């Protein structure tokens with residue numbers, strides 16, 4: 001399989017402007033990853049390359065970085081060139097990180113067996129460049145095409161809203177947006193699309209605003225949750241996250257580190273459940289079950305610190321967008337990877 005890679009030619013790369021993404025929890029990420037000379041580190045969410053550059057500056061290591069957004073890969077060309085052979089940047093979803101790592105390392109002449117990476121980092125969500133560019137359609141504050149596809153492939157948010165059934169739309173808004181008025185919003189969407197199919201972010205923001213009679217919710221625009229829900233659905237963000245955690249488990253060497261930064265509770269809950277199951281600290285198992293019916297597998301990860309790290313006040317003063325960030329990390333043991341079970345991680349299933 002041939003995957004688009006950044007050419008590494010600095011002249012290809014569009015220079016970043018003032019919308020540059022500020023890396024979140026950067027010193028905590030570096031401390032948890034603890035890069036050493038000779039390491040291979042996988043950055044599953046390259047974005048503006050903030051983590052990748054800091055990792056490559058911290059040690060004489062190599063980074064294999066992925067991003068599903070072709071723009072991020074194109075613009076990363078300047079960073080690839082700067083690190084002269086120490087950075088490989090591939091356009092791919094992070095759910096495929098184990099496969100991409102095996103393929104890339106084989107094509108670069110390295111032996112590809114299980115236990116390839118010394119660390120994996122994932123910084124879940126969208127970058128400031130995606131959020132702040134009207135043409136990407138992520139923001140209800142900027143009028144643009146109602147798109148929201150990080151990969152710029154597949155079904156857009158407008159395609160979904162213009163073709164899905166009312167119940168499916170309501171379920172997406174309820175499950176991924178945790179929006180109590182999901183049914184009223186879905187009804188209003190169907191009414192509006194019968195007049196004119198959705199094409200622009202402003203059209204959707206206005207429909208939701210009307211459902212709420214123009215009132216804010218918790219001090220925020222009432223379309224905040226609906227936009228979040230559509231973004232998660234269009235990009236299958238929760239399924240991607242669960243598969244990436246499992247891919248990282250497969251690809252990490254014993255003593256390798258998995259570091260994950262999330263931005264909302266739906267994501268954090270999956271990471272927390274994943275680590276709880278893999279470290280043997282699972283909660284919620286009934287005490288009334290006979291002991292032999294609780295199947296326990298040897299722990300594939302161990303914690304140094306099981307609590308989530310959050311941004312300091314100093315970081316929040318500089319970057320308010322970091323406010324809901326949570327970092328969780330754990331260290332791989334030498335035990336086999338557990339099978340991926342989306343239901344056990346309580347990953348909500350999207351409508352068909």
Ligand SMILES: C[S@@+](CC[C@H](N)C(=O)[O-])C[C@H]1O[C@@H](n2cnc3c(N)ncnc32)[C@H](O)[C@@H]1O
Nearest residue numbers: 023045047048049050051067068069093094123
């Ligand atoms: C929060 S930004 C990462 C910022 C980066 N850590 C930095 O310091 O510049 C998230 C990036 O992950 C990418 N992304 C999100 N979901 C992805 C997925 N499933 N597979 C690959 N990349 C993904 C987005 O396109 C975006 O560029």
